[in-house]
Amino acid sequence: QNAASPIMEELIAFHDHALMIIFLISSLVLYIISLMLTTKLTHTSTMNAQEIEMIWTILPAMILIMIALPSLRILYMTDEFNKPYLTLKAIGHQWYWSYEYSDYEDLAFDSYIMPTYFLEPGEFRLLEVDNRTTLPMEADIRVLISSQDVLHSWAVPSLGVKTDAIPGRLNQAMVASMRPGLY
C-alpha cells in the first residue's frame, strides 16, 4: 500500500534501502558459490589467512552500520511525542474493537467486522466494519491501545502503525495521516 503518513514513507524508504543491500549480498554469495563449484584448486594446509579475515570482519561490520543507522533513526522518530491534537482509546475485545473519544465529549462506540454476506459490491471483504473510526487528517493523534481479554494488535498498514493490545497495559502510538482516505 502507499504511505499515508511520514513514518510509513520513511519505513518504505528504509525497506528499499535494506532490500538493495540484501540483493547485492545475495548476488555476491551466489557468485562465490559458483566460483567454489567451478574451481579445480584445493588448499588443504591453510595456517593463517589474515587478509581475508580482515575483509570478512570489516565488510560485514560496515554493512551492518549502513543498515543500523537509518533503522535507529526511524526507531527514535516513531518514539517522538508531539503534542497530540486528539486522543483515541482503542480497546480490543473478542472479537471487536471499542473506541473512546474522551477529549471533548464522552463518545464511545464498538466496531464490529462486517460479515461477508452483508457486504455491498465494491466493499472490502474482512476489512469493512459497521462503525468506522473517523480521525482528522494532518493532525498528530495519540492512540492508547489496550485489551479487555486476550492479546490483540491494532494496526493500520498505510499509516505505519502496529501496536499490541495487552490486557492490563496501556500502549501508546502516534498517528498522523497526510491526506484524507479510508485506511
Next chain:
Amino acid sequence: MAAVPEPDEPAKRKPFKLLGILDVENIPCARDSILYGSLGSVVAGFGHFLLTSRIRRSCDVGVGGFILVTLGCWFHCRYNYAKQKIQQRITRQGMKNKLLYEGTHLDPERKQNNGNSSN
C-alpha cells in the same frame, strides 16, 4: 484486497523481481542503479581482461565493479530523490497556504511583499 478486473481490462501482471526479491519496476532508483551497475561491471571486467588476459580475475573485478557501481548510483539517486520529495512537499504546502490564505493577513505573498518594501 484488489478488485476483480473487468472483462475488457488487461490483467495486472506480477511485477518482475530480480532474484525474486528486488522489485526493479516499482522501487525508485532501483532500475537505474542495476543498469548502471551492469554497465560498470561489463566495463570493469572487460577492461581488466584486455589489460591482463586473466579470465577468472576479470570476472571477480566485474562482480566487484557491479556491486560498487550499483551501490554508488543507488545512494546518489536516493539522495536526490529525497531532496526532490522534500521540495515537492514544500511546494505543495506553499500552494495550499496560498489557496487558503489568499486575500487575508496570512497571505504568504503579502508577507513577502511587506518584507521587500520595508527593505
